[in-house]
Amino acid sequence: MRRVKYFPEVMEIEAYVYTAGPVGTKWLEALKAGKLMAAYCPKCGRLFLPPKMYCPYDFEEVKELREIAPVGVVESYTVIERDFNGEPLKEKRVLAFIKFPGVEGGLIHYVKADKPRIGMRVRPKWRDERRGLVTDIEYFEEA
Amino acid sequence: MRVGIAGVGWFGFQPEVVDYSFREMMFKAAQRAYEDAGGLDPRKDVDAFVSCQEDFWEGIAISDEFAPDPVGGAMKSVYTVAGDGLQCVGQAYMMIKSGLFDVVVVESHAKPSDIITLNDVMLFATDPISIRPLDIGNAHALAALEARAYMHKYGVTEEHLEAVVEKAHRAGAKNPRAVYASPGRSRSSSPVVADPLRDADIAKFVDAAVVVVLASDRVIRDYTDAPVWVDGAWWSTEISSLELHDWSFPVHAREAADGAYAQAKITDPAKEVGFAEVDNRYSFKELQHVEALRLAPVGAAKDLMADGAFCPGGRLPVNLSGGALAEGVPFEVHGLARLSYAVAVMRGDIKAQVDRREVAVIHSWRGVPTTTSVVVVLRT
Numbered sequence A: 001m002r003r004v005k006y007f008p009e010v011m012e013i014e015a016y017v018y019t020a021g022p023v024g025t026k027w028l029e030a031l032k033a034g035k036l037m038a039a040y041c042p043k044c045g046r047l048f049l050p051p052k053m054y055c056p057y058d059f060e061e062v063k064e065l066r067e068i069a070p071v072g073v074v075e076s077y078t079v080i081e082r083d084f085n086g087e088p089l090k091e092k093r094v095l096a097f098i099k100f101p102g103v104e105g106g107l108i109h110y111v112k113a114d115k116p117r118i119g120m121r122v123r124p125k126w127r128d129e130r131r132g133l134v135t136d137i138e139y140f141e142e143a
Numbered sequence B: 001m002r003v004g005i006a007g008v009g010w011f012g013f014q015p016e017v018v019d020y021s022f023r024e025m026m027f028k029a030a031q032r033a034y035e036d037a038g039g040l041d042p043r044k045d046v047d048a049f050v051s052c053q054e055d056f057w058e059g060i061a062i063s064d065e066f067a068p069d070p071v072g073g074a075m076k077s078v079y080t081v082a083g084d085g086l087q088c089v090g091q092a093y094m095m096i097k098s099g100l101f102d103v104v105v106v107e108s109h110a111k112p113s114d115i116i117t118l119n120d121v122m123l124f125a126t127d128p129i130s131i132r133p134l135d136i137g138n139a140h141a142l143a144a145l146e147a148r149a150y151m152h153k154y155g156v157t158e159e160h161l162e163a164v165v166e167k168a169h170r171a172g173a174k175n176p177r178a179v180y181a182s183p184g185r186s187r188s189s190s191p192v193v194a195d196p197l198r199d200a201d202i203a204k205f206v207d208a209a210v211v212v213v214l215a216s217d218r219v220i221r222d223y224t225d226a227p228v229w230v231d232g233a234w235w236s237t238e239i240s241s242l243e244l245h246d247w248s249f250p251v252h253a254r255e256a257a258d259g260a261y262a263q264a265k266i267t268d269p270a271k272e273v274g275f276a277e278v279d280n281r282y283s284f285k286e287l288q289h290v291e292a293l294r295l296a297p298v299g300a301a302k303d304l305m306a307d308g309a310f311c312p313g314g315r316l317p318v319n320l321s322g323g324a325l326a327e328g329v330p331f332e333v334h335g336l337a338r339l340s341y342a343v344a345v346m347r348g349d350i351k352a353q354v355d356r357r358e359v360a361v362i363h364s365w366r367g368v369p370t371t372t373s374v375v376v377v378l379r380t
């Protein structure tokens, strides 16, 4: 007789929505319009990404986003060759952390490059049809 | 008032504990810890319990409610902390120091083998606006970004990572619960997962539960003749946005270490600490954490590692247990795994190759995508 040792269950995690919030909504609307913006702190004058309603440095309330030049610099990257279970991916993908001059933080995103390198200048490749998501940028490519 | 460890117990440390649920694993670990603490009766002798856990790891909502009875704590004061087990040690430390509690039991458990979509659960901890939509196929890639930033900045090479991996497997071969220890494991022939990380650089997951009994110096001799004292416990979270954290250095580990050292009145850790158990769930993390804990100057751990300073029998052995690379990562149990091994070494239960067993420093990090570290200082 088969022993009942465990039984499968599915967590209801697909039934969530997230609230982007006042600053997040503005940021996502800008992405939809094909523009890259950063949060601006009126107290310390820093621009930062990803944008939040509060400055991580001094707790000041953030109300304003400012458009930034969409040319970033690869700070670090990895070429993902295998999935979490160790299976080879059909196509290797380059994931990078990208910084923008004069902006604290930055963006984690894919880079399309055969030979990625630290210090490489990259710009977003926007999708034609945008929905207000970080993936409205399909990937970054060498600038 | 001093806080000491009166008993430790563990269960599992297997890739898959098939026959027991996490609650039974908690019970088994608790039984052993209470035996180790001189046959302590949790229904009579314990003032409070602290459990470190996360709902998503267990697939149960409000899992706090599941904490009390498996460790003998029904209808008693039970506190739950969504964090690494060492954070529970920090809670117990404060509770006992307050004078309101004499005996506090700390517990953590993990059953990663129950989780069918572990990558999704790990990515569920990333920012829902800026990272989640990227649908990163491998959460280890986030660690690879840190690895490259650190290696690039400080000139760490793949050979240095090889030294960490080799040391972990050789040390782990002497640790009976290090199921993944495989002396002679070759890093260079293991496949690249997310460069610069190869399969051998990434610790596997493991099912485990650990229970620790802490007591005030007023009552601890009722439970043990060989207390190990907790002289410092501190933790720090750098920031919730990975994009704004330091990619090349674990600032959170440095902050936690400095807090714990100040409590323990340690001014020169590299000289005063006898051995260390630190997080090495990725090989490069051991080098980073050694530096963050001031056991080597920043950027110098790679050279000291190559010289054998951190090997068993070396000047300052790091991860005599083999660490997570050899034992596996039992989620929030990890810090207690490091601590329970160190306690066994300090009490002489484990004959490890270390000259100075009087002062040990314990570190845990919660893994990607977190920026939280805990550091505990132990003395005999």
Ligand SMILES: [Zn+2]
Residues within 6 Å of the ligand: A041, A042, A043, A044, A045, A046, A055, A056, A057, A058, A059, A060
């Ligand atoms: Zn500010």
